Amino acid sequence: MAEVALEGKGLAFSAGGTPLVQGVSTALERGRVLGVIGPNGAGKSTLGKLLVGQLAPQAGEVMLMGRPLAAWPRRERAALIGHLPQHFEPHWDYRVDELLRLGLDRAGRGAPTLEVLAGHFDLGALLKRHWSTLSGGERARALTAAVLAPDPPVVLADEPAAALDVGQAAALMARLRKLADGGAAVAVVVHDLNLAARWCDRLLLMEAGRAVTEAGPAEVLNSPELDRVFATRFQRVALPEGGMVLAPAG
Protein backbone atom coordinates (compact mmCIF):
# COMPACT_ATOMS: atom_id res chain seq x y z
CA MET A 1 0.00 0.00 0.00
CA ALA A 2 1.21 3.49 -0.83
CA GLU A 3 1.90 5.99 1.94
CA VAL A 4 -1.30 7.39 3.42
CA ALA A 5 -1.34 11.19 3.53
CA LEU A 6 -4.88 11.88 4.73
CA GLU A 7 -7.15 9.38 6.38
CA GLY A 8 -10.70 9.47 7.69
CA LYS A 9 -11.61 6.82 10.23
CA GLY A 10 -15.25 6.10 11.05
CA LEU A 11 -16.36 9.64 10.20
CA ALA A 12 -19.87 10.70 11.10
CA PHE A 13 -21.68 14.00 10.78
CA SER A 14 -25.35 14.91 11.25
CA ALA A 15 -27.22 18.17 10.74
CA GLY A 16 -30.67 18.90 12.13
CA GLY A 17 -30.94 15.30 13.32
CA THR A 18 -30.23 13.92 9.83
CA PRO A 19 -27.09 11.83 9.39
CA LEU A 20 -25.20 13.13 6.35
CA VAL A 21 -22.10 10.94 6.74
CA GLN A 22 -22.30 7.72 8.71
CA GLY A 23 -19.20 5.78 9.69
CA VAL A 24 -17.14 6.38 6.56
CA SER A 25 -13.48 5.37 6.49
CA THR A 26 -11.21 6.14 3.55
CA ALA A 27 -7.63 7.08 2.81
CA LEU A 28 -5.84 9.35 0.35
CA GLU A 29 -2.56 7.78 -0.65
CA ARG A 30 0.46 9.46 -2.20
CA GLY A 31 0.65 8.80 -5.91
CA ARG A 32 -3.02 7.85 -6.17
CA VAL A 33 -6.23 9.49 -7.34
CA LEU A 34 -9.31 8.51 -5.35
CA GLY A 35 -12.63 9.22 -7.07
CA VAL A 36 -15.67 9.79 -4.87
CA ILE A 37 -18.87 8.93 -6.72
CA GLY A 38 -22.53 8.62 -5.80
CA PRO A 39 -25.90 10.21 -6.47
CA ASN A 40 -26.89 13.73 -5.49
CA GLY A 41 -27.14 14.09 -1.74
CA ALA A 42 -25.07 10.95 -1.04
CA GLY A 43 -22.76 12.90 1.28
CA LYS A 44 -19.73 13.28 -1.02
CA SER A 45 -19.19 17.01 -0.36
CA THR A 46 -19.83 16.59 3.36
CA LEU A 47 -17.20 13.85 3.48
CA GLY A 48 -14.80 16.14 1.62
CA LYS A 49 -15.43 18.96 4.13
CA LEU A 50 -14.74 16.57 7.00
CA LEU A 51 -11.50 15.38 5.39
CA VAL A 52 -10.15 18.91 4.90
CA GLY A 53 -11.26 20.14 8.32
CA GLN A 54 -13.97 22.50 7.12
CA LEU A 55 -16.40 20.49 9.26
CA ALA A 56 -15.49 18.74 12.51
CA PRO A 57 -16.62 15.11 12.67
CA GLN A 58 -19.07 14.23 15.45
CA ALA A 59 -17.55 10.75 15.53
CA GLY A 60 -14.35 9.36 14.09
CA GLU A 61 -11.10 11.08 13.33
CA VAL A 62 -9.12 12.59 10.45
CA MET A 63 -5.37 12.02 10.38
CA LEU A 64 -3.08 14.20 8.25
CA MET A 65 0.41 12.74 7.72
CA GLY A 66 -0.18 10.47 10.71
CA ARG A 67 -1.19 13.27 13.09
CA PRO A 68 -4.75 14.29 14.05
CA LEU A 69 -5.93 17.00 11.67
CA ALA A 70 -7.16 19.13 14.56
CA ALA A 71 -3.63 19.14 16.05
CA TRP A 72 -2.11 20.85 13.01
CA PRO A 73 -1.73 24.64 13.14
CA ARG A 74 -4.23 26.13 10.70
CA ARG A 75 -1.54 27.67 8.50
CA GLU A 76 0.41 24.45 8.11
CA ARG A 77 -2.75 22.56 7.39
CA ALA A 78 -3.69 25.08 4.70
CA ALA A 79 -0.27 24.68 3.10
CA LEU A 80 -0.58 20.89 3.02
CA ILE A 81 -4.14 20.56 1.73
CA GLY A 82 -5.38 22.12 -1.49
CA HIS A 83 -9.17 22.21 -1.31
CA LEU A 84 -11.27 23.02 -4.35
CA PRO A 85 -14.77 23.55 -2.96
CA GLN A 86 -17.89 22.82 -4.98
CA HIS A 87 -19.07 26.41 -4.58
CA PHE A 88 -16.81 29.44 -4.30
CA GLU A 89 -17.51 33.13 -4.46
CA PRO A 90 -14.60 35.47 -3.63
CA HIS A 91 -15.27 38.31 -1.20
CA TRP A 92 -13.72 40.71 -3.67
CA ASP A 93 -14.07 40.94 -7.45
CA TYR A 94 -10.48 39.85 -8.04
CA ARG A 95 -8.76 39.96 -11.39
CA VAL A 96 -7.50 36.57 -12.52
CA ASP A 97 -3.85 37.59 -12.06
CA GLU A 98 -4.61 38.73 -8.48
CA LEU A 99 -6.31 35.44 -7.70
CA LEU A 100 -3.37 33.46 -9.08
CA ARG A 101 -0.93 35.60 -7.08
CA LEU A 102 -2.84 34.73 -3.90
CA GLY A 103 -2.12 31.09 -4.71
CA LEU A 104 1.49 31.73 -5.69
CA ASP A 105 2.07 33.72 -2.48
CA ARG A 106 1.49 30.47 -0.57
CA ALA A 107 3.96 28.61 -2.77
CA GLY A 108 7.54 27.97 -1.75
CA ARG A 109 10.63 27.92 -3.90
CA GLY A 110 10.25 26.26 -7.26
CA ALA A 111 6.82 27.79 -7.79
CA PRO A 112 5.96 28.53 -11.41
CA THR A 113 5.82 32.11 -12.67
CA LEU A 114 2.42 33.69 -13.05
CA GLU A 115 2.64 33.30 -16.82
CA VAL A 116 3.57 29.60 -16.64
CA LEU A 117 0.77 28.90 -14.15
CA ALA A 118 -1.71 30.77 -16.35
CA GLY A 119 -0.50 28.80 -19.36
CA HIS A 120 -1.14 25.48 -17.63
CA PHE A 121 -4.79 26.43 -17.19
CA ASP A 122 -5.33 28.25 -20.46
CA LEU A 123 -5.76 31.55 -18.59
CA GLY A 124 -3.18 33.66 -20.42
CA ALA A 125 -5.77 35.78 -22.23
CA LEU A 126 -7.86 36.26 -19.07
CA LEU A 127 -5.26 37.59 -16.61
CA LYS A 128 -6.66 41.13 -16.48
CA ARG A 129 -10.30 40.07 -16.41
CA HIS A 130 -12.36 40.37 -13.21
CA TRP A 131 -14.00 37.33 -11.59
CA SER A 132 -17.49 38.75 -12.20
CA THR A 133 -16.88 38.79 -15.96
CA LEU A 134 -15.73 35.15 -16.24
CA SER A 135 -17.81 32.27 -17.53
CA GLY A 136 -18.48 29.29 -15.23
CA GLY A 137 -15.73 27.24 -16.84
CA GLU A 138 -13.26 30.14 -16.74
CA ARG A 139 -13.96 30.64 -13.03
CA ALA A 140 -13.40 26.94 -12.40
CA ARG A 141 -10.05 27.08 -14.22
CA ALA A 142 -8.93 30.23 -12.37
CA LEU A 143 -9.85 28.81 -8.97
CA THR A 144 -8.18 25.49 -9.75
CA ALA A 145 -4.99 27.28 -10.81
CA ALA A 146 -4.95 29.35 -7.59
CA VAL A 147 -5.53 26.33 -5.34
CA LEU A 148 -2.97 24.13 -7.10
CA ALA A 149 -0.34 26.90 -7.44
CA PRO A 150 1.51 25.98 -4.21
CA ASP A 151 1.68 22.35 -5.38
CA PRO A 152 0.03 20.99 -2.20
CA PRO A 153 0.87 17.37 -1.30
CA VAL A 154 -2.81 16.64 -0.63
CA VAL A 155 -5.56 17.75 -3.00
CA LEU A 156 -9.29 17.41 -2.55
CA ALA A 157 -11.35 18.67 -5.47
CA ASP A 158 -15.15 18.71 -5.26
CA GLU A 159 -16.63 18.39 -8.74
CA PRO A 160 -13.89 20.47 -10.35
CA ALA A 161 -15.01 19.46 -13.83
CA ALA A 162 -18.71 20.28 -13.36
CA ALA A 163 -18.60 23.57 -15.32
CA LEU A 164 -15.96 22.50 -17.84
CA ASP A 165 -16.40 21.43 -21.44
CA VAL A 166 -15.26 17.90 -22.28
CA GLY A 167 -11.80 18.97 -23.42
CA GLN A 168 -11.18 21.18 -20.38
CA ALA A 169 -12.56 18.48 -18.06
CA ALA A 170 -10.17 15.89 -19.48
CA ALA A 171 -7.28 18.39 -19.22
CA LEU A 172 -8.11 19.07 -15.58
CA MET A 173 -8.30 15.37 -14.73
CA ALA A 174 -4.99 14.84 -16.52
CA ARG A 175 -3.50 17.61 -14.38
CA LEU A 176 -4.77 16.01 -11.16
CA ARG A 177 -3.37 12.68 -12.40
CA LYS A 178 -0.01 14.36 -13.03
CA LEU A 179 0.00 15.81 -9.50
CA ALA A 180 -0.56 12.28 -8.15
CA ASP A 181 2.16 10.88 -10.40
CA GLY A 182 4.43 13.51 -8.85
CA GLY A 183 3.64 12.17 -5.36
CA ALA A 184 0.50 14.04 -4.30
CA ALA A 185 -2.46 12.31 -2.69
CA VAL A 186 -5.54 13.33 -4.66
CA ALA A 187 -9.27 12.87 -4.10
CA VAL A 188 -11.84 14.11 -6.55
CA VAL A 189 -15.62 14.13 -6.28
CA VAL A 190 -16.80 13.35 -9.77
CA HIS A 191 -20.22 12.84 -11.37
CA ASP A 192 -18.92 11.82 -14.79
CA LEU A 193 -18.32 8.09 -14.40
CA ASN A 194 -16.27 8.02 -17.60
CA LEU A 195 -13.83 10.55 -16.15
CA ALA A 196 -13.74 8.41 -13.00
CA ALA A 197 -13.07 5.29 -15.07
CA ARG A 198 -10.30 6.95 -17.05
CA TRP A 199 -8.37 8.87 -14.41
CA CYS A 200 -8.90 7.36 -10.95
CA ASP A 201 -6.98 4.53 -9.27
CA ARG A 202 -9.72 3.79 -6.76
CA LEU A 203 -13.37 4.68 -6.44
CA LEU A 204 -15.40 5.23 -3.30
CA LEU A 205 -19.10 4.74 -4.04
CA MET A 206 -21.36 6.53 -1.58
CA GLU A 207 -25.07 6.30 -0.91
CA ALA A 208 -27.11 8.01 1.82
CA GLY A 209 -24.04 9.02 3.81
CA ARG A 210 -22.47 5.58 3.75
CA ALA A 211 -19.63 4.02 1.80
CA VAL A 212 -21.17 1.27 -0.32
CA THR A 213 -17.82 0.05 -1.61
CA GLU A 214 -14.27 1.23 -2.26
CA ALA A 215 -12.18 -0.62 -4.81
CA GLY A 216 -10.50 -0.28 -8.20
CA PRO A 217 -12.55 1.43 -10.95
CA ALA A 218 -13.25 -1.76 -12.92
CA GLU A 219 -14.61 -3.53 -9.86
CA VAL A 220 -16.81 -0.64 -8.73
CA LEU A 221 -18.07 0.35 -12.18
CA ASN A 222 -18.91 -3.24 -13.17
CA SER A 223 -20.69 -3.90 -9.90
CA PRO A 224 -24.50 -4.27 -9.90
CA GLU A 225 -24.40 -1.96 -6.86
CA LEU A 226 -23.66 0.93 -9.23
CA ASP A 227 -26.93 0.41 -11.13
CA ARG A 228 -28.86 0.04 -7.88
CA VAL A 229 -27.35 3.12 -6.24
CA PHE A 230 -27.98 5.34 -9.29
CA ALA A 231 -31.36 3.69 -9.96
CA THR A 232 -30.42 3.18 -13.59
CA ARG A 233 -29.22 0.36 -15.82
CA PHE A 234 -25.81 1.07 -17.28
CA GLN A 235 -24.46 -0.15 -20.57
CA ARG A 236 -20.78 -0.89 -20.22
CA VAL A 237 -18.40 -1.05 -23.15
CA ALA A 238 -14.85 -2.29 -22.71
CA LEU A 239 -12.33 -0.23 -24.69
CA PRO A 240 -9.79 -1.98 -26.91
CA GLU A 241 -6.93 -0.10 -25.22
CA GLY A 242 -8.24 -1.02 -21.75
CA GLY A 243 -10.68 0.73 -19.47
CA MET A 244 -14.35 1.20 -20.18
CA VAL A 245 -17.12 3.66 -20.93
CA LEU A 246 -20.55 3.67 -19.34
CA ALA A 247 -23.86 5.09 -20.48
CA PRO A 248 -27.30 4.85 -18.90
CA ALA A 249 -29.23 2.31 -20.99
CA GLY A 250 -32.28 4.59 -21.01
Ligand SMILES: Nc1ncnc2c1ncn2[C@@H]1O[C@H](COP(=O)(O)OP(=O)(O)OP(=O)(O)O)[C@@H](O)[C@H]1O
Ligand atom coordinates in the same frame (compact mmCIF):
# COMPACT_ATOMS: atom_id res chain seq x y z
N1 LIG B 1 -26.03 22.02 6.90
C1 LIG B 1 -26.90 21.09 6.46
N2 LIG B 1 -28.07 20.91 7.09
C2 LIG B 1 -28.95 19.98 6.67
N3 LIG B 1 -28.74 19.16 5.61
C3 LIG B 1 -27.57 19.30 4.96
C4 LIG B 1 -26.59 20.26 5.33
N4 LIG B 1 -25.55 20.15 4.48
C5 LIG B 1 -25.87 19.17 3.62
N5 LIG B 1 -27.08 18.67 3.90
C6 LIG B 1 -27.74 17.56 3.20
O1 LIG B 1 -26.89 16.44 3.31
C7 LIG B 1 -26.99 15.63 2.16
C8 LIG B 1 -25.61 15.38 1.61
O2 LIG B 1 -25.12 16.59 1.05
P1 LIG B 1 -23.77 16.63 0.23
O3 LIG B 1 -23.62 18.02 -0.29
O4 LIG B 1 -22.68 16.08 1.06
O5 LIG B 1 -24.12 15.62 -0.94
P2 LIG B 1 -23.36 15.33 -2.31
O6 LIG B 1 -23.22 13.85 -2.40
O7 LIG B 1 -22.12 16.12 -2.40
O8 LIG B 1 -24.45 15.82 -3.34
P3 LIG B 1 -24.35 16.50 -4.82
O9 LIG B 1 -23.93 15.39 -5.74
O10 LIG B 1 -25.78 16.91 -5.05
O11 LIG B 1 -23.40 17.64 -4.76
C9 LIG B 1 -27.93 16.36 1.22
O12 LIG B 1 -29.21 15.77 1.32
C10 LIG B 1 -27.94 17.78 1.73
O13 LIG B 1 -29.19 18.42 1.49
